[in-house]
Amino acid sequence: MNLKENSKAWQEGMAKSITFIVTKDCQLACKYCYLVGKNSEERMSFDVAKQAIDFVLSNREMFNEHSVIYDFIGGEPFLEIELIDRICDYLKEQMYILNHPWFNSYRFNFSTNGIMYNDPRVQAYITKNVSHLSIGITIDGTQHKHDMNRIYKDGRGSYNDVVKNIPLWLKQFPDSGTKVTVGSEDLPFIVESVLHLYSLGIKDVNINVVFENVWKEGDDTILESQLLELANIMIEKKLYEKHSCSFFSDFIGKPQDPERDNQNWCGAGKMLSIDAEGNFYPCTRFAKYSLRSKPPIIIGNIHDGINTNLLRPFLTLDRCTQSTEECIACEVGSGCAWCQGENYDAADTATIFQRATAICKMHKARVRANNYYWSRLSHILQKEELAQLRKERSKCNI
């Protein structure tokens, strides 16, 4: 069957994720950005990073996964490329000296706005670490859609500064996908944006609607009609053979068993995020600069280590305990995602056990379009398979 599957992250779900919040600064002021407390003051020092690394690498019992992904995020991480280069050198050196199992199984991972991608310092870093790198550039689609949200602090769109770097990026990382975020205002531009990204040479488009409560009456109808149109085009032009769009997935929209399908969606608590002050978080979304209305959840720091009591809620959290009765009984619940940080931020009390349901209607719209996509596509694929089979049989008969 000729069908491109959605891309999977390296060692998905198996590797420890260690995130360095190297800066809270960014050139952009994207309208949908959940980082409400960005600033140019909080920048990680090498000393803090070093102490964090020493803590992590010397506690193998606590960090016992076979592989590791070192994430560098901001703000915009490439603003701190010299610091990151130093951190990575130290990591490699220490993993080697300590004969740490991660030395043979590590990745450096970046989500960047792409503006500095062609900067010589960034390119030198890429050349040095290319075999252990994953870099995702965020481009939201057409210039119109991209520049609606992804703007500089002075209001200018950033599309032109990003798109010029896409060819170089795809040359260096041909299998890379991009992350697209959709809010209420840019819903009508989904189809043209996904097709535009394919035309740029990007094969995997990981796209999602924001978890925050930004949705207006009728947005679900717009999303559904956009996705139905996209489904038709992907099928008619056979784009599914070489491209994927994460809106369409064959595991979403099914009922879920309260016991068998009770696992948590989110990996918060299994990750470790470190900020410029050397504080530890269960995920970056629990750092102060990510939260609108709740205090940060600091689970430790580079001096005192981790308070494991604070990880217990994260590591025992399951789907049903945090969900409403309606969500548990939902006939199309599978694939309805949540962000633990947004759940916490939006909850009525300071708990991670209350699931935010702002995307409910949007998920249901996605499920309807997704069902249509797979219904149509599987029919075509079955026919093709049958035709192929007949062809092979007829060859045998000759």
Place this chain on the structure above:
Amino acid sequence: MQYLIVILDEAATSFCYYPSPNRKAKLMKLEMLKEVIFFAQKEGWLLNFLVGDNTLPKEYMETIDVINHILLTPLSYPQDNVDNVMVLNDDQCRELDNIPDNPDKNVILRVRKENLSSLYTLVKSLNGKFRRLNITLENIDLFNEKDLNLYEQQLNHLSQLYINQSNKETPFEINIVSDRLFLHQMNNCDAGVKHITFAPNGNFYICPAFYYEDINNECGNLKTGINIKNSQLLRLDHAPICRVCDAYHCKRCVWLNKKTTFNVNTPSHEQCIVSHIERNMSRNVLERLHQNNIIPDIVIESIDYLDPFDNINKRKNI
């Protein structure tokens, strides 16, 4: 809800895990007391009153006498009423000499981490002065490995004390040793589920600890009624660690949970270990009672963990 705790005095001594308030004595206004009693009568609740050092004025006594109630009193409060529960702190046991023996008394003994090594001695000194002894450990969240070992040793001595008197006609109870022997299901504190607290400022709280920690923790008043946000998280079925646990006697203190893990439905490691040391000690007691031909109708299984969290994660990783 089944009952209401009323903090009659701002300086009422703590009877539970939270520290005793360092506040000036100040009684709830009489009018407010009448209103809350009326509220409780309409709900069909029983009442527990927390009082301070001073005897309640006559008009207060007359007011509370219209409803079924229990007073939780500090040692300094006149101990002439056998139905009152006496709350003792671990530094007050020497003062007990002045109190006559009372084999029907219900006593709460609060023991600090610093006095763990005296636990058995303290209980022995109370011999004859109680029928039921509720031992509450303060600052469990600060217990370290050494404290937990010490606690296990002390519990061992207490178990022997309990077994020695178990064939008497009216044996006494020590909660941390004997409660588990009679439980077939969870019997937790259930603050916010089975009971609620009314404070002198006229607001409801999940329990007194939430009031003394921060008066802004309120969950309603006499006019608006009770509204506990995310109240489902106080229930056992919404506590992932506790709902698979069989330390049935554990208080499952939601205030301690909140304090130690930031979530009311998740206990700390230390809380779980303490409860399982008690559970396993009860299991030993059960075996010994069987040898003495005293057979409570209960089975306590052998388990290979002290913290159910480890067990949950082990299962997840299989």
